Amino acid sequence: MNAEFSVAVHAMVYLAAHCQASFNSSELASNICTNPARVRKVMSKLCKASLVVSTKGQGSGYASIAEARRTDLAVIAKAIDEVPVEDIWQSGDLDRDCLVCSGMGSVMDDICHGMNLVAFDYLKKVTIGSICDRLLQKR
Amino acid sequence: MNAEFSVAVHAMVYLAAHCQASFNSSELASNICTNPARVRKVMSKLCKASLVVSTKGQGSGYASIAEARRTDLAVIAKAIDEVPVEDIWQSGDLDRDCLVCSGMGSVMDDICHGMNLVAFDYLKKVTIGSICDRLLQKR
DNA sequence: TTTTAGTGTAATCATTATGGTTACATTAAA
DNA sequence: TTTAATGTAACCATAATGATTACACTAAAA
Numbered sequence: 001m002n003a004e005f006s007v008a009v010h011a012m013v014y015l016a017a018h019c020q021a022s023f024n025s026s027e028l029a030s031n032i033c034t035n036p037a038r039v040r041k042v043m044s045k046l047c048k049a050s051l052v053v054s055t056k057g058q059g060s061g062y063a064s065i066a067e068a069r070r071t072d073l074a075v076i077a078k079a080i081d082e083v084p085v086e087d088i089w090q091s092g093d094l095d096r097d098c099l100v101c102s103g104m105g106s107v108m109d110d111i112c113h114g115m116n117l118v119a120f121d122y123l124k125k126v127t128i129g130s131i132c133d134r135l136l137q138k139r
Numbered sequence: 140m141n142a143e144f145s146v147a148v149h150a151m152v153y154l155a156a157h158c159q160a161s162f163n164s165s166e167l168a169s170n171i172c173t174n175p176a177r178v179r180k181v182m183s184k185l186c187k188a189s190l191v192v193s194t195k196g197q198g199s200g201y202a203s204i205a206e207a208r209r210t211d212l213a214v215i216a217k218a219i220d221e222v223p224v225e226d227i228w229q230s231g232d233l234d235r236d237c238l239v240c241s242g243m244g245s246v247m248d249d250i251c252h253g254m255n256l257v258a259f260d261y262l263k264k265v266t267i268g269s270i271c272d273r274l275l276q277k278r
Numbered sequence: 279t280t281t282t283a284g285t286g287t288a289a290t291c292a293t294t295a296t297g298g299t300t301a302c303a304t305t306a307a308a
Numbered sequence: 309t310t311t312a313a314t315g316t317a318a319c320c321a322t323a324a325t326g327a328t329t330a331c332a333c334t335a336a337a338a
Contacts, residue, residue: 001251002296003228009250010230010243017239024313031240032230035298037316044315057306058312073250084224084254089142089326091149091171100156101170103274104149111148111212111265112140115223118261119254126250135242141325163284174327176287183286196335197283228297 001077001084007032007042008076009131015052015064016128017136024061042080049079069129074120084119088112140216140223146171146181147215148270154191154203155267156275163200181219188218208268213259223258227251 010032015023025036025043032039043062047054051071054062065071077083090105149171154162164175164182171178182201186193190210193201204210216222229244 001224001227003230006228006230006243006247009247010239013243013246014239026313031235031237032243033232033240034230037299038297040314041316047314054314055306056304056314057308058310059307060305060313062314085140085258088140089145091142091145091173093172096170098170099274100149100153101172104145104152104171107152107270107273108145108148111262114265115258115261118257119224122254122257123250126253131246134246135238143326165284176328177326179285180287186285193285194335195285195333196337197281198336199284199334201285 001082001086003034004038004042004080005077005082007034007039008046008080009073009128011039011043011062012046012052012064012068012071012076012128013131013135015062016068017132019064019068022055022061022063028062045080046076049075051076051079069127069132071128072124073126073128074123077120077123083116084123085112085115140221140225142173143177143181143219144216144221146173146178147185147219148212148267150178150182150201151185151190151203151207151210151215151267152270152274154201155207156271158203158207161194161200161202167201184219185215188214190215190218208266208271210267211263212265212267213262216259216262222255223262224251224254 011028014028014031025039028043029036029039043052043054046052051065052062053065054060088108088111090108092101092104094102094105096102150167153167153170164178167182168175168178182191182193185191186201190204191201192204193199227247227250229247231240231243233241233244235241
């Protein structure tokens, strides 16, 4: 799971915490501590998944959708096409006679998939709203 | 989670499936499809955690421990010092006044930790024995 | 006692992945 | 018509990864 996920969550939290306003990629980049091009790349994916709204032209930028607080992190991860556990290296070789050698690849694949399923279940329980509340001490 | 985990699991499964014999790093590397030095590096960690036994000198190598089939993948991951979800990039900056900017780092850290907890729970349920049985079609 | 075949471990190298930077076509407000 | 923004691609520097090489150490075998 790379930094795009952090950028996406941070941006969505920031927008949700200032839900009346709109911010351009430079303003978001400054708060996230990255560069505007990276922010735009991530926001473009969120926008395609309808998790944020973006406008174009002068004075444009990004803003929260109405249901932003209810958006969970699993949805965000899928929108930016990320999985918690990256594909593990598949050892062995399908063409070998040895059952261990030829079978370990798919075993590791399944294990990776299994971890991703439980990790996604966990991410489903974390919402942008819950993060906002925690950050703004509204527990 | 990098390839050392694959190497470790593959090696443990191979040794457990041939539990009467001992194999050197070249033999294991050939079955895993990697190089002997890499195998030795991983096996050395497993050995320190007493998950395999190794001998030295001429004719030496690695062999299964008696309880190998009951070893679970969480124990192996810990032995080689790996976590399923690598640290996610901590966005923001602790020294900023903005609560979102200064707080997101630890939020992402906690999320990463939460995913690792559930992923480790999953790995605990997968044992070397269960993988052997699957590969050798003893379901 | 010497030779030999192995482990343990570090150093180096090539390749890949990652993130930052720059550039520019496109868009829409002013 | 100008300006300020997004969307996206290309390029570069750096970091991470795995393969390779080397070698000190160890213990069996001759």
